Amino acid sequence: MDIVIVGSGKVGFSLAEQLVREEHDVTVIDTDEEALRRAGDQLDIMTVRGNGVSTAVLREAGATNADLLVAATSADEVNMVCCLTAKDLGTKYTIARIRNQEYTSSVAELRRNLKIDMAINPENTTAVEISRLLRFPSAANIETFCRGKVELMGFRLQEGDFLVGSPLHSLPVQVKKLSLLFCVVDRGGEVSIPNGSFVPKAGDKLYMIGRPDSLDQFFRQLGRYAPKVRQVFLVGGGKVSVYLANILDKMGIHLKIIEQNEERCRQLSERFPRVTVIRGDGTDSELLESENLTASDAFVALTDRDEDNLIISLYAMQQGIKKVITKCNRQNYAGIVRSLGLDSVISPKFVTASNIVHVVRGLQNSQGSVMNSLHRIAGGGAEAMEFTVGPGTRHLGVPLKDLKLRPGVLLAVIVRKNNIIIPEGSSSLQEGDRVIIIARESGVLDLNDIYASESTAGGAGK
């Protein structure tokens, strides 16, 4: 698709990176030559220098027949006008980043009046993502499919778990009974799809997919079921914190926020009367201890500095907090701390970019492909995709044991009406089913891509 991105900042760049990887034609507009040069040097994109509000600049960037325009500059107003102008020029779909809370409350009218097809708020998106992790504290990552009917969770195995040391096919019966499947394993960065003879080791990160209640049950059996989070400790009182406080407050979770800026503390206190607001330096361990950090069920580090977030998260983990969530925008840092044991690292720009990529997938879907959503898991080493089985899907009704799938591709779950089916050899696909596919490499764009090509199937038969 022809995509124009206005603003080559954190989100803009991250988004361009992901879209280029999916073979889209991307043009980036920015006023800063240096930012454009950096983007143009690293990615196969076209760059246009200028203000995205200007008709001439938009025209030069090809907005007249672009399929999508994403306005992701730092100014909400600029983003809105960009979308309005682009829509007038002929862009088919527009997405604006709108982060100011004063606007978000009236975003529905704004969207209608300014012809913005979708408004995205990185801070809010990040807060939603964090709240999801707090709701399921056992897992390090969670992705949902089919409107929450199916969940995919990742967790790290520890020494002494009953899974460790025995192959998957010899699991106890009560585990086998559950409607779930171990679909991906990440062993020290090496991502693979486990089969029955796979022997898990301590330190592996296992991903399983299935019904939410089955996953819960499994965690109970593992003795890892963390009770619901009731008390959250939050360092940093920026925009994300405000959105998060809003969500958690409604869920009845008690919050303690540490923030340095007095003015912000006052605002927080004014907005959330039930929240305990502490003014002070969140990186000061003395303060954290005196505020009884260890009594909290979860700890979230949301200061503006990645380094601070990582260090205090490590401290909190060391203090024995079960659930530690860290905001970290830099991907390379995230890789380092994952090796130290911090599993729930959230990057707002990545979350935002991924969300937009989902929308792009959806738009493509309406152009013929049948993918509903795509999630990157295991640090980008594998993809989980949801498809709807259409009349054009091949091998409908053929038992899976008679079919040959491409290597590195797993048919993980079939959702038929309200039933969640973990496929066996006798299962088959029917029109109208929704299926979740796990693939180790990207490249599955259509459901028919999962089948091994006829020639290789024949070759394997010999």
Add this chain to the structure above:
Amino acid sequence: MNIKLVLKLVGRVLLLEAAALALPLAVALLYRETPVPFLLSIAIVAAVGFGLSALPAQPKFFTREGFATVGLIWICTGLVGALPFLFSGWFATPMDAIFESCSGFTTTGSTILPEIEALPKGILFWRAFTHWLGGMGVLVLATAIVPKLGIRSHYLTQAETPGPVFSKLVPKQSQTSKILYTMYFALTALEVVCLKLAGMPLYDALIHSFSTAGTGGFSNRNASVGAYDSVAIDIIITVFMLLFSINFAVYFLILTKKWREALASDELRFFLGVVAGATALLTISNLGVYSGLGESLRYTVFQVAAIISTTGFGTADFVLWPQFSQMILILLMFCGASAGSTGGGMKCSRVLLLLRGIRREVHHITHPRSVEVVKLDGKLVSEATLHSLLVFLGAYVGTIFAAALIISLDGCSFAVSFSAALTCVSNVGPGLEAIGPSGNFAAFSTLSKGVMSLCMIVGRLEIFPILVLLSPSTWRRV
């Protein structure tokens, strides 16, 4: 420096060149000439290419790898092109063959051959075909047709596409390269048809079209285009020389129906202005040489187009023209064609920006507190771009003088050594006096020919890739 990856990429491009050698092979077979030089060359190039492209390499690729790859590929290309010449036995020394090949790929068009018409048709075809490949660029071709060459492939094409700023036509590099080559191919085909209709034999039409398209200047006739003595052919070639020295982005704008933007290009206007001005001055200046305005105009306009496009075809021996006329031609050699075209020289957009920079400087002296920006096509040109322009000018002129210094060791006159250096760096072809349109470069020493061959590549790649390749800091581990 990730030398393995650089060599691997060189290997891939060599394979492409081995495939390109199949075309002259076919021509040689068609004319029942010996295919041995081409078969030998293909075997060697393909063997080396396969060997290099099988190297295991990590995909770490940054600016310096990009520049070094481009420089190395062009030097290897010069050597590859020399193989058929060498095996054919028509070239006295290996250096002569390398000179001819570099002159071909860089679209210079200088030759060391005194008697062109005696050569086999296959060899002459390859000679002209190197112009066509080198004109738009072997790397642009590689990014267009080799799938997944693309580790930051714009580093490669950027260094090969001339001009102060590099911009893609469409977001994807491979797509941009495909569009460029499609337009290039279409224009070349159009010229072949026109020349055929004007009465040129098909073989000659192909040779001259390849030469014009790449703005090279190799002909299969001793007297170049002058051998046909046809007004129609002169006009056709003049028009196409000018067409190929216009930025291809302009054609893309026209194809996408953005007429106004295409015609508003400052560089295009400047280029056409220079052509018109130089033609007018030269026509008047040459009145003494020719009998009447019409004849003077005919030979002058052809020569202006041949020099500013850096093609270097000849219909007249401009060494016999008045000194004033020759000086104007020297200035045109400096200026050269447009950025993003197949031509060489400093490029019109650079000259235009330099002139605007000078105007600003003068204004700044009279009004010391004035703040003024330089624009091109109505768009702001950054100070960094202007700065790099000055550095480029320095490096360009410096290279010419350094080369002239070495060439002067042969004991030739200033006019010869200077014009030889200038014509090589600007990729034009002919120089003054002994190396004029009717002369050739055979008399120079091996050292001079080597320096000139390198100068042609330096000029084609606009200096810096070769300097990067020769700089020790590129190769240091730290």
